[in-house]
Amino acid sequence: MNTFWTMVEPFTNSRWWFGPPALATWAVVLVLFGLAILRLHQRNKPAIITTALFLSSAAILLLPGVIVTLWPATAFGIDIQSINRIPTTTFPAVGQSLDQIVRMAYVGNGLLLVGSLGVFGVIGTRKGTACPTCNRDMHPSWQGVCPECQLMSPNEDESPLMRLGDHSASGVPITQFGNPVHTELLEGSINDSSWLEVIDGPSGVGERFAVGTRLTIGRDPNECRLVLDDESVSSRHAYIERDQKAFVIYDWGSRNGTFVNDTFVAYQSLQDGDTIQIGRVTIRFNTSEQFLEDTPTLMEDQVLSGARFVAIGGRLDGGIYPITRLDVHFGRAQHNDIVINTPNISRQHASVRFDGSDYYLLDSDAPNGTWIDDVRVLGKTRLQPGQIIRLGEQQFRFELEEASHVVNN
Secondary structure, eight states: OHHHHHHHGGGOSOGGGTTHHHHHHHHHHHHHHHHHHHHGGGBOHHHHHHHHHHHHHHHHHHHHHHHHHHOHHHHTTOOGGGGGGSOTTHHHHHHHHHHHHHHHHHHHHHHHHHHHHHHTTOSSOBOOOBOTTTOOBOOGGGTTOOHHHHHHSOOTTBOOOEETTBOOTTSSOOEETTEEOOOTGGGTOOTTOEEEEEEESSSOTTOEEEOBTEEEEESOTTTOSEEOOOTTSOSSOEEEEEETTEEEEEEOSOSSOEEETTEEESEEEOOTTOEEEETTEEEEEEEOOGGGGGOOSEEEEEEEEEEEEEEESSTTTTOEEEEOSSEEEEESSTTSSEEOOSTTSOSSOEEEEEOSSOEEEEEOOOTTOEEETTEEOOSEEEOOTTOEEEETTEEEEEEEEEEEEEEEO
16 A cells, blocks of 8 residues: 555645545544434425435545545556556556545535534424324424324313223213223213213114213224224214313314214204214214203394405415305315315315304314414414415405304304
């Protein structure tokens, strides 16, 4: 090796690079590749692509210098044993090649610098911190509390874990996370209680299930309290929740939909005796709470704050959609009130509800989200006149005016 450099040194001044500098730089490349594998999954896709491109380019440009450092004569096809018999006219060309490799190393070092910025998070943005429980990306507006897990987390008032066929002698399920649970319904008193009764389905007809303040329904026992073992039921299908003075059932973006009294709903206030269809299972909602009897379902000839949606851009551009119902549903399926037949719209994407004084927008857990003025809707959000609602690529402007409507839900 020393013989090779003795012959070449008169024709180049770049030997300083071919030694510790080249090997140290290559070691840095390997370390950064290792860190990239560990860290880049937390970044967005443009940051990953940029970092990978710059690190790979740097590695390619620096590799010749490492090869020459370790095997200088072999890199140029020179037999070190007969180097003294090689014509001296060969070595000026070798010196020029060495100078070119050093220039490549300069460029490679620049690319390495940019790639290192990507590895350490200077380039691009984070995907978002993943929830340790459900592994969903945490949206900044959630303030560290995942709404999905908050909905699923049990509390003292939540209904017990129940399955068709898993019930006590009184016909009421008594299992909550493997432990007995005390409810008024188990004691035989139905005062101030609400429950579901299976009236039709593959199994469990006649069984009753306490609702509590919240009851999640679906096929997955890890995510739902009332488990319906039916392939037509989604893993997370629907949930019933106490909303002020009523129980409300919400569809959870299910595949086959949720129906109340044979009508598809994104969400709906429940009345005593309402029938709920989930997959092949038909359930009747029962309650002894007197205030539910006073909940109005029909409002006629009243002066209400009339409202409408005006479509902006997209397939429905210019369309005007007056709101004449308590619940207005958006989605790709034909049973929705406003049908948006584009691929980035879910079958049941979102809904708007009028509570007698205000309008509220609810997302139906659509994968592409529902947005108000470029802020994602998480749960239930009150609408203000002039706000822009975006579902997929379709936008609507919410307009409000005093008008007399007949509102029938």
